[in-house]
Every structure is written in C-alpha cells, then in structure tokens.
Amino acid sequence: MNAVLTKEKQQDSHGRNESLTQKEKVYETKGLNLWYGETQALKNINLDIYQNEVTAIIGPSGCGKSTYIKTLNRMSELVPSVRTSGTIAYRGRNILDKSYKAEDLRTQVGMVFQKPNPFPKSIYENVAYGPKIHGIKNKKLLNEIVEKSLRGAAIWDEVKDRLHENAYGLSGGQQQRLCIARCLAIEPDVILMDEPTSALDPISTLKVEELVQELKKDFSIIIVTHNMQQAARISDRTAFFLNGEVIEFDETNTIFSKPNDQRTEDYITGRFG
C-alpha cells in the first residue's frame, strides 16, 4: 500500500497527474437530482468516474453516498417512490433513460453490498449463477469461470476443496470475497462497492482492500466507505458528499493533503461525521 502512495507522490511531483486525467471516462453524471417521495437525497451531482481507477465516495451517514452509488446501476429504482432528474452517462449513454434496460446495465456494472449476501446455494452455484442466467450452460466453461473468478477474488485456495458446500458455512470475510467472485464471474466493466468492509474484521478488511488494488487493473471501481483511512489507502480519486451534495471531488492525495473546502477538511480531520 505504501508503494501505491509513493508512486502517486512521484507523479504529483511532476505537477498535475496527467496519466490520471487522460483516462477514459466510464460515467459522467450531470445535474443529477434524486428524491425519495418529498425528500431530496441528491442535489445537482456532477461527477466523472474514470476507467481503471478506484473512486472513493466518503461522507457522513445520510449524505447520499449510498444512494448515489445505487443510481449507477439503477438499484435505486427498486424503492417505489424514487424520482430522478439529470443524466448519468455510462459509456456515453444515459442510463436514466427509460429505454435503457436496467438488466443490461447491471450485466455491465456489478455490485458488492455492505453485508455479504451470498445466495443460499453452494459456493460453486453462487459464482456460476450469473453466467447461468445469462445463458452459459457449458459445464467445462462454467468450471473455468468459477475457478477464475474465485482466484480473482483471492478466495480460491480457501474454498477449492469445498466448492459444493453451502456458502453460508464461510466466514463473513470469505462470504464477502465470494460475493466479489460472483460479481467477477460475469466479467463486468465496473464494480460498485457499497461499504464492502463495514461488516468485516480488520484482517478480512485488509484482504478486500488488497483485492481492490488488484482488481482495478481490469475493472473500474467505485467504493463507498465510512472509513477515511480506507479511502486514502486504496483510492485514486475521492468525492466528499455532504447533505446530498458533492462538496469536493479531486485526486485522493489532494483531498487528504490540501482540500479546497473547509467542510472537507473538517470532515477528514474528524471534526464531524
């Protein structure tokens, strides 16, 4: 992890970090507002997500960070009273447009939840579930996908001898990495992580954090976290949310070393939140 930070510092010493800003945009959010009934949860959000980066979203409870990440795969619309305005372009296409099928989007954009939520099935079936519902039936191919995904989520060695046991026999940390494996199995483009380590012990947390570093080579990752140290450790950019607004969005180093906004500084130094 130190290596990551020093690398970024070196880049910083050359002035602006050009390699970061030139990356392709995965998501462009423009003027996004979201209401739960009469309550406005997101106010005029403008935020870009870049490819092969880890973007962290931080902020106190109730600031809208989970709501925002759920609009990125339209899980937010499962709440009946939700209304939105503005646009979120994913790879150039507005996902809030009704003609965009949520199922198509979610096949591209995987999600890992706060609490591990494996299906009440075997470890193998959990990982094979995604490919199966999308029509992959070839046993050999499925076996390969399962092994590759479990390896990708750094859990293969722990479960390879008990693939057909129920996933609920795993520890919380293992379940969470299984959920990541389940997500990798459909080879998504983006992985959304909604406080993925908040229910885990420190060692499992570390494993997931290391995994995130590994995964960003192949995926773009957006992670909501309560833990500012975590954001500082693993992310390339950080957005600070407060009361449904983006207060500041910048490279993580900048946010944590010289934030522009007083409120950001107050939050990261622990004055509130």
Add this chain to the structure above:
Amino acid sequence: MAVNHGSEQSIQKMIFEKKQQKNKRWNVEKIIPFLLLITAAISVLTTVGIVLTLVFETFTFFERVSIIEFFTADKWYPFSATAASYGIMPLIVGTLKIAFIAALVAVPIGLASAIYLSEYASEKARRIIKPLLEILAGVPTIVYGFFALTFVTPLLRDLFPGLEIFNALSPGIVVGIMIIPMIASLSEDAMSSVPRSIREGAYAMGATKFETAIKVILPAALSGIIASVVLALSRAIGETMIVSVAGGSTPSMNMDVTSSIQTMTSYIVQVSTGDAGFGTTIYYSIYAVGMTLFVFTLLMNILAQFISRKFREEY
C-alpha cells in the same frame, strides 16, 4: 430531582405493599403453569384417545376380515349380502385421483399467486388480494360441494359430453380451488421471508424479476413451499364434503376421471349417515378406513418434514 425523590420513595413503598398483599393470596405464579399444562394436555390426550379408539376398532375389524384381503383385494363391496369384499384399494385410488387433480390445479395456480404476491404486487395490491384469498379459505366445504355439483359439473359436461354426473374431475378441480389459498398464502410467507439482500444480489447481477423469483427466491423458500404443498395435499386427501356431494359413491380401481368414484372419506360419510348397525362388519370397516386415512396423512407429514429438513436453506 430532590423534589421527586420523596414521591419515588412512596411509589416504591406502594409497590412493596401491593406485592405483599399479592403474596398473601395463594401464589398465582406457581399455579398458572399447571393450569396451562392441563389445557395443553387436553388436546394431546384427546389425540391419543382418538388414535387408541381407531386402533382398537381397527383390530376388531381385522379379526373379521383378513388384513391381507384388506390391502390386496381390488373390490370394495361391503354392502353385498352374498359376496362382500373389503379391498381398500379402490377407495385409495379414488382418494388419490382427487388429490392428484387437486394438485394439478392448486400447485401451479397457488405458486404463481405466491410469486405474484411476494415479488410483483405493490403493497396496495397485496393488501387487497391477500384477505380475498383468505376469504376463499373460509368458505364452508359444503358450499364448495354444491358449487362442484351444480356449477362445475354441468360446465364440464358441456365440454366433455361423456362425463357422468358424479365424477372425479369436478370435485378434484374444486378441491384444488379450495386449497389454492393455503398454498398461495403459506408459500408467499416463505418467499417473503427470504431476505431482501438476496434479491438485491440477484438484481445486481442483471437478473430480471422473473429470473430472480424462479432461480433464487423459489429455491431459497423451497422448504416452506414444500411444506405448504404437502399440508394442502393432506387437506385434499382428508376433504370430505366436496367429494361426498359431487364425487358419487362407486368405488373403482380404474384411472378414469370421468366416472363416479368413492374416496375413503366419502365412504365413511356414507356409512355414518346410513343405517349400518352397531357391531356389524360394515360398522367396524369405517375405523379401518379411518385408520388408513390417518396413516396416510401422518406419513405425508413425516415426509414433508424430512424433505424440508433436507432442502432447508438457512440465511
């Protein structure tokens, strides 16, 4: 605080005095468990009594008719004066015909309703539909019986002219309709209790609502669903009025559903309401038939428990 202190003390004192008064009376707390035990024992003892009666009277029956004949003979002619035959198979076949037709009607419709209610219906729709279903469950079975005889049978006879007035098809369908609410309601409970996070996990993989319902929620709720189906089938097997009114009273071994049948329950009704004298073989036969029915439902419940334990998914 200081002001309240005085009154707090006096409340403590009052409680203490009340308690002492209570203690002087006989100790209710110690007697209540015994009272409750007695009430619980009443139902247990009644069940034991019923089973014992069944067993004893059944033994009397088997002193007169061999148990081998009872289970192997293929004719049920208890009323024949010259060649009485007590082979229960025709009654079992009649019962199973009803249960089978009922299952064909109730399982798909009940499960589809459960999926609709738990996965698709809005809160408002659920609030209207669920009580309506439960009203269906409250209709007296004699009403269903006449519904079968005077509405469903004529309707079916228009479609299949060969259908007899008394047949297996019509009461089978109506018994099915009767147990739909049971399957729908219990299965809906089982499906609704699958945690939301598991649904979200499936949606987040790009699964549609239907894929989520069929491939995730249904298997996750399987133990509850099996239990609901078996319970409903137990009811179908034990159902009496509908088959007595619309099924006829002709014990038969064939697989034809268009002709008159007799089930175990409707035979018991026929004898109970008729004038078979006390102590006759016919009189004892209803205990043997009742015993068989009892063993049937008991085995089904044990089977259901076994299956649901084997398929149990914990979350």
